[in-house]
Amino acid sequence: MFSQERSLPAVEIRAVQKSYGALQALRGVDLTIEQGEFFALLGPNGAGKTTLISILAGLARADAGTLKVMGHEVVQDYRAARRALGVVPQELVFDPFFSVRETLRIQSGYFGLRHNDDWIDEILENLHLTDKAEVNMRTLSGGMKRRVLIGQALVHRPPVIVLDEPTAGVDVELRQTLWKFIRQLNGAGHTILLTTHYLEEAEALCQRVAVLHKGQLVACERISELLLGRQAATLEEAFMGLIRDVET
Amino acid sequence: MGVGFTTLFGKEVLRFWKVSFQTLLAPLISTLLYLVVFSQVLGQRVSVYPGVSYAAFLVPGLVMMAMLQNAFANSSSSLVQSKVSGSLVFVLLAPLSVIEFFSAYVLAAMLRGLLVGFVVLVTAGFFFPPQIHSLLWILVFCFLATGLSGALGVLAGVWAEKFDQMAAWQNFLILPLTFLSGAFYSLHSLPPLWHFISRFNPFFYAIDGFRYGFIGASDVSPWESLLIVGSTCLALSWATLALLRSGWRVRP
Numbered sequence: 001m002f003s004q005e006r007s008l009p010a011v012e013i014r015a016v017q018k019s020y021g022a023l024q025a026l027r028g029v030d031l032t033i034e035q036g037e038f039f040a041l042l043g044p045n046g047a048g049k050t051t052l053i054s055i056l057a058g059l060a061r062a063d064a065g066t067l068k069v070m071g072h073e074v075v076q077d078y079r080a081a082r083r084a085l086g087v088v089p090q091e092l093v094f095d096p097f098f099s100v101r102e103t104l105r106i107q108s109g110y111f112g113l114r115h116n117d118d119w120i121d122e123i124l125e126n127l128h129l130t131d132k133a134e135v136n137m138r139t140l141s142g143g144m145k146r147r148v149l150i151g152q153a154l155v156h157r158p159p160v161i162v163l164d165e166p167t168a169g170v171d172v173e174l175r176q177t178l179w180k181f182i183r184q185l186n187g188a189g190h191t192i193l194l195t196t197h198y199l200e201e202a203e204a205l206c207q208r209v210a211v212l213h214k215g216q217l218v219a220c221e222r223i224s225e226l227l228l229g230r231q232a233a234t235l236e237e238a239f240m241g242l243i244r245d246v247e248t
Numbered sequence: 249m250g251v252g253f254t255t256l257f258g259k260e261v262l263r264f265w266k267v268s269f270q271t272l273l274a275p276l277i278s279t280l281l282y283l284v285v286f287s288q289v290l291g292q293r294v295s296v297y298p299g300v301s302y303a304a305f306l307v308p309g310l311v312m313m314a315m316l317q318n319a320f321a322n323s324s325s326s327l328v329q330s331k332v333s334g335s336l337v338f339v340l341l342a343p344l345s346v347i348e349f350f351s352a353y354v355l356a357a358m359l360r361g362l363l364v365g366f367v368v369l370v371t372a373g374f375f376f377p378p379q380i381h382s383l384l385w386i387l388v389f390c391f392l393a394t395g396l397s398g399a400l401g402v403l404a405g406v407w408a409e410k411f412d413q414m415a416a417w418q419n420f421l422i423l424p425l426t427f428l429s430g431a432f433y434s435l436h437s438l439p440p441l442w443h444f445i446s447r448f449n450p451f452f453y454a455i456d457g458f459r460y461g462f463i464g465a466s467d468v469s470p471w472e473s474l475l476i477v478g479s480t481c482l483a484l485s486w487a488t489l490a491l492l493r494s495g496w497r498v499r500p
Contacts (some may be wrong), residue, residue, distance in 0.1 A: 020500075059340055061495050079343035087341055093334035097263050109255025110342030152338060 008071040010191035016065030028216040038204035043212035087154035203235035217224035253348040260356030304378040308459040311432035319361030322326035327405025357398030386461030393454035396481040
């Protein structure tokens with residue numbers, strides 16, 4: 001699907017540091033995610049996952065280091081980098097003035113796409129939102145709002161999709177709908193970067209996993225290798241053991 | 249400027265249009281109330297310039313005051329609302345330049361200010377038909393003043409992180425600046441200290457120059473007003489763009 005730039009990593013993060021006052025949120029993080037991967041970024045609360053994603057998306061600035069999306073540096077070449085990236089934020093944020101369709105059209109327009117209704121209709125259908133297309137965002141349930149957030153991240157067909165805890169507080173039906181659609185996108189060549197606290201989801205979906213702890217990357221390998229190396233039966237067991245070892 | 253810019257501009261216009269009862273009609277009512285009260289109470293007693301009725305003096309001042317307040321309210325409230333609700337993230341994730349971001353908010357603010365001004369002027373015109381001395385001066389000050397106020401609104405919206413911070417801008421800066429701007433009186437009627445202080449208020453020059461376009465009389469030369477309003481607008485725009493480029497309070 002994105003064969004013209006196939007040799008480039010989807011995401012390339014080098015020596016990224018970020019502090020908020022005295023708090024060092026990221027301490028020299030290096031990470032490479034190849035195109036087409038379904039990749040999990042894990043870590044306890046406050047590990048720096050959202051900070052790293054925010055810097056990758058241009059929502060925050062690194063104190064040091066470089067980040068590239070599909071070979072585009074996120075500050076110098078921000079237009080190309082942001083076009084290559086779709087982000088589903090962790091919080092349920094929405095603009096209360098608009099309907100679902102208006103929200104998706106506006107987001108599409110921000111990315112320079114004016115006549116994008118065919119793809120918007122497809123997104124609505126895949127996320128089971130077709131009957132809510134003309135409904136105001138305010139009146140949607142939390143799960144529906146989460147689906148719209150996912151739709152907004154996909155309107156410009158980004159090769160790299162970041163899902164920041166997309167299933168936090170959502171019901172089983174939405175999880176299944178969401179993962180089916182995301183797997184479909186991954187199968188079509190989209191790179192998926194997922195952060196989640198549901199480790200069984202990461203284990204079922206992802207090939208590789210990175211673990212952040214207090215702003216440092218403490219593991220980055222294939223899930224099967226991590227389980228083997230730590231002699232663990234599940235990702236959760238391996239994760240808990242890893243965090244315990246790092247803290248002692 | 250591409251599709252991203254026009255989309256953000258269109259979104260901002262649609263936002264205030266969808267709540268036009270609050271954004272267009274409410275300012276019309278409040279401005280007309282000022283006009284009725286002040287023109288009735290002072291109309292027979294006050295003559296600011298020879299041969300000019302108080303209503304003819306007052307209407308341009310009130311129109312400009314409404315434009316300044318509404319242009320500021322549009323950009324500032326939109327930004328602070330989207331910051332508080334978190335929906336600003338959708339704009340920040342988009343491949344928009346700082347200039348596109350700034351221009352879209354300022355132009356939408358200008359449009360709201362101009363629409364409010366037009367509606368107030370037309371409605372007031374039924375009661376007090378305006379005279380037009382120079383349409384060019386009227387238009388120049390319309391655009392510059394709403395641009396200045398819209399840019400100030402962006403600056404306030406970028407700075408404020410809570411609604412009460414925005415209320416402080418409204419109550420402690422915009423309200424005094426617009427009320428102490430000569431909308432209701434000539435600067436020459438003020439005591440020396442207030443006269444001196446008022447000369448540092450850019451909104452005074454916006455109103456004085458705008459009024460000159462209607463009645464052909466003003467407290468200071470319209471060229472001086474043009475210079476001060478224009479340079480303040482440029483300085484504010486430059487400062488706001490510099491802050492946006494630095495990521496201050498928007499991309500921390």
